[in-house]
Amino acid sequence: MRSFAWCALGAIAALCISCGADHQDLPTGFAYDPPPTPTNLVVTGGEELSTITWSYPAGDRGSIRAFRVYEYFESYDMIQLIGTTTDTVFVDSLLIGNLGYCYKVSAVDTSDFEGWRTESVCAFVRSAR
Amino acid sequence: MRRIVPLLLVIALSVLASTEARGGENVWYSAMVPGWGQVRAGHYGRGGLFMSGELVALTTLVIADIQYDRAVEQYDRAKASYLNAAYIGDAVYEYELMHERWNSAEDLNALRNTALYAAIGIWAVSIVDMIIFDSKAEPPLSISVRRDGFIVTGSLSF
Numbered sequence: 001m002r003s004f005a006w007c008a009l010g011a012i013a014a015l016c017i018s019c020g021a022d023h024q025d026l027p028t029g030f031a032y033d034p035p036p037t038p039t040n041l042v043v044t045g046g047e048e049l050s051t052i053t054w055s056y057p058a059g060d061r062g063s064i065r066a067f068r069v070y071e072y073f074e075s076y077d078m079i080q081l082i083g084t085t086t087d088t089v090f091v092d093s094l095l096i097g098n099l100g101y102c103y104k105v106s107a108v109d110t111s112d113f114e115g116w117r118t119e120s121v122c123a124f125v126r127s128a129r
Numbered sequence: 130m131r132r133i134v135p136l137l138l139v140i141a142l143s144v145l146a147s148t149e150a151r152g153g154e155n156v157w158y159s160a161m162v163p164g165w166g167q168v169r170a171g172h173y174g175r176g177g178l179f180m181s182g183e184l185v186a187l188t189t190l191v192i193a194d195i196q197y198d199r200a201v202e203q204y205d206r207a208k209a210s211y212l213n214a215a216y217i218g219d220a221v222y223e224y225e226l227m228h229e230r231w232n233s234a235e236d237l238n239a240l241r242n243t244a245l246y247a248a249i250g251i252w253a254v255s256i257v258d259m260i261i262f263d264s265k266a267e268p269p270l271s272i273s274v275r276r277d278g279f280i281v282t283g284s285l286s287f
Contacts, residue, residue, distance in 0.1 A: 026231050027208070030224055034217035106216075114216040 034115035035064050035107040038088075043103050045123035049093040052103050054118070056088065064107045072102040072120040079104060079117070097127025156259045163255035170263060179255040186251055190244035197237040204230035 036057035044051045052069060069090045070079040083090055095101060102122040107115045159166030164179030207227040214220035271282045 026228065027211075030220075031212075032214070032217060032220045034220075112215065116217055 032113065034113060035109040037116045037118055038067060038105045038107055039118075041103070041105055041118045041121045043101070043121045043123040045101070045125045047126050047128045048095050048097050049091055050095065050101050050103070050123050050125055052090045052092065052105065052121075054088050054105050057107070063109045065110045065112075066108045068106050068108060068114060070104045070106070070117065072104050074102055074120065074122070084108070095125045097125055100124050153260065153263045155263050156256060159255045159259040160252075163252045166259040166263070167255070170259070172262070175258070179251060179258075182251045183248060183255075186244050186248035190241060190248055193237055193241035193244055197234060197241050200230060200234040200237050204234050 038054040039057055040053075040055040042053050044053075054067070056064065066084050066086050067088070067090075068081060069083045069085065069092075071082050071092070072079050082092055090105075092101065092103070100122050102120040104117040104120050106117040109115070155166035155170050157166070158169055159179075162180065163183040164176040164181075167173075167176030167179060170176075204227065207223055207230050211220060211223035211227050214223055273280045273282070
């Protein structure tokens, strides 16, 4: 009987030791400094293509390495990357005419970290004659 | 709170050591299962109270421990996703999620510790109680014989 009681005591002691906290300290502060969002996004619809243009954010040309252009599907609230460019213009060609196309653009910095995407801008694409 | 646990263990150990010299058998039953010694001594109400209290504390401890482990896993996942984020939107989302999971782990850790201290406290109090009040209670049922029959009397002690 006494040995069982000592076992119970040992079990409780083991329980105390095993109940240490496993979660580590939180990382302090938000670690990322994203590149700024491109401005003045304009989409112009053409014949089975659309031309997307934008501007560098004011005073922050140095940290931006490239821009990513996304097609935005409004009905599904989904985006698809259609290209990456170092320029401020992008042409999306071979589109199906008589449809509207929406786009978003974001900047990527030198460490390959992507900043906020712009609001979507849409344009109507005509069919080829 | 963490300082209380070794203190309670030391108290329980010294109490058990002193009882070993005095030879109170029921104390050892209480040391094994809180409330058992009280039940053996005829204090069913008190014994039941210790047993059910210990059961609730240990059940809470086990459930909180399982949930805590899950919360820690989720926190580690959210932290890894946050640290590996390549888009600011994902980083912000994972940062908030990581904080949420960390708070959840903190809460569950506190609950787990409370349940552990409660289990140890009940266990220690049960032993101390048995040492102080280890007297054989009246049997719960007594029969007195009369000329025209007999009387059965039930009693409940706390």
